[in-house]
Each structure stands twice: as structure tokens, then as C-alpha cells.
Amino acid sequence: MKLIILGGPGAGKGTQAQWLCGYLQIPLISIGDLLREAIAAQTELGQEAQPYVEKGELVPDETMIEFVRQRLLMSDVSDGWLMDGYPRTAFQAEELDFLLDDLGQKPIDGAIYFKVSEKVSISRCLERSRQDDRREIIQRRIELFYQRTIPILEYYEYRQKLLTIDGEQPVTQVQQQILEKLKFL
Numbered sequence: 001m002k003l004i005i006l007g008g009p010g011a012g013k014g015t016q017a018q019w020l021c022g023y024l025q026i027p028l029i030s031i032g033d034l035l036r037e038a039i040a041a042q043t044e045l046g047q048e049a050q051p052y053v054e055k056g057e058l059v060p061d062e063t064m065i066e067f068v069r070q071r072l073l074m075s076d077v078s079d080g081w082l083m084d085g086y087p088r089t090a091f092q093a094e095e096l097d098f099l100l101d102d103l104g105q106k107p108i109d110g111a112i113y114f115k116v117s118e119k120v121s122i123s124r125c126l127e128r129s130r131q132d133d134r135r136e137i138i139q140r141r142i143e144l145f146y147q148r149t150i151p152i153l154e155y156y157e158y159r160q161k162l163l164t165i166d167g168e169q170p171v172t173q174v175q176q177q178i179l180e181k182l183k184f185l
């Protein structure tokens with residue numbers, strides 16, 4: 001199974017992604033974590049991504065697309081995966097479909113969208129202690145989420161792949177709702 005997780009900052013993507021991977025026994029590809037690791041290790045990708053991540057801006061599509069291509073070529077993810085943090089733009093969404101086709105792999109099965117209000121997004125981010133969780137940077141990430149990522153919901157809706165989850169419910173209810181909706185894929 002191939003799933004992607006969509007949601008604004010603080011929507012609970014990371015928490016639910018980890019749980020769902022355990023439940024479905026599929027590997028997790030957390031693009032944000034991979035970028036933070038690359039930055040810590042100061043790899044070529046890390047150096048390129050760092051100024052964007054620190055400011056809450058999106059790393060350019062071309063860089064991300066090539067990075068995801070390299071990741072999906074690795075053998076641990078040949079049978080399925082759950083991807084958190086990618087795609088984040090319409091261009092990335094289209095390119096992901098092209099990439100899977102190009103690699104001779106099946107298309108994604110579903111896109112799980114955690115819907116939360118802006119207020120909840122901000123307060124959850126402020127409770128964490130990530131470097132890009134400063135108030136003005138959170139605000140910028142939320143703005144970009146609405147501008148760049150919300151439009152791709154339609155892309156998956158049109159393909160009947162979108163599962164919208166109320167991300168403001170308690171964690172266990174969110175999990176229940178995910179399992180319910182996965183049955184329809």
C-alpha cells in the first residue's frame with residue numbers, strides 16, 4: 001500500500017503516520033525528518049535546504065522531486081510506504097504520479113488529510129520545541145500550507161483518493177476514523 005499524509009503544521013501528521021506505519025507494517029518516509037537529518041549532517045541536500053527550512057519556506061520543487069526519486073529507488077520501499085510531508089505543491093503531486101509510473105510502480109492508494117483549524121495548528125506547534133516552531137515561522141508555514149498545499153486536495157479528491165480526517169479529535173478517535181475510511185480505498 002502507498003499512502004500520503006497531508007495536513008498543515010501541527011495537524012498531527014507525524015504522530016499518526018508513525019502509528020499507521022506500525023499498524024499497516026509499511027515503512028515511513030518522513031520528508032521533514034529526512035531534511036532535518038540532512039541539515040544536521042550538512043550533506044549537499046542539507047546545505048541547500050537549510051535556509052528554506054529555517055525560514056519556514058518550501059524547498060524548491062526541483063530539489064524535492066529529485067530527492068524523492070532517489071529515496072523511492074531504495075529497496076526498503078519497493079513494496080509500499082507511507083509518506084509524510086510530500087507532496088506539498090500541485091507540481092510535486094503530479095510529479096509523484098509521473099515518478100511512480102516511470103519507476104514501473106503502482107500509483108498511490110490514498111491521501112489522508114488531517115483537517116485542523118488555524119488556531120489548533122498554532123497552539124500545537126507552540127507546544128513543540130522544533131527550531132522552525134517560532135511563532136512568525138509557524139505563521140509562514142500555515143500561510144504556505146493554504147496557498148500551496150490545500151489546492152492539491154482537489155487533485156486527490158478528483159481521483160477519489162482523498163480521505164479527510166477530523167484532526168482535532170482525540171488521538172484514538174482520529175485513528176478509528178482513519179481505519180474506517182481506509183476500508184473504502
Ligand code: AMP
Binds near residue numbers: 092
Ligand atoms: P515538516 O516536518 O513536514 O513540517 O517539514 C519541515 C520543513 O521542511 C518545511 O517547513 C519545509 O521547509 C521543508 N519541507 C518539507 N517537505 C517539503 C516539501 N514537500 N516541499 C518543500 N519543502 C518541504
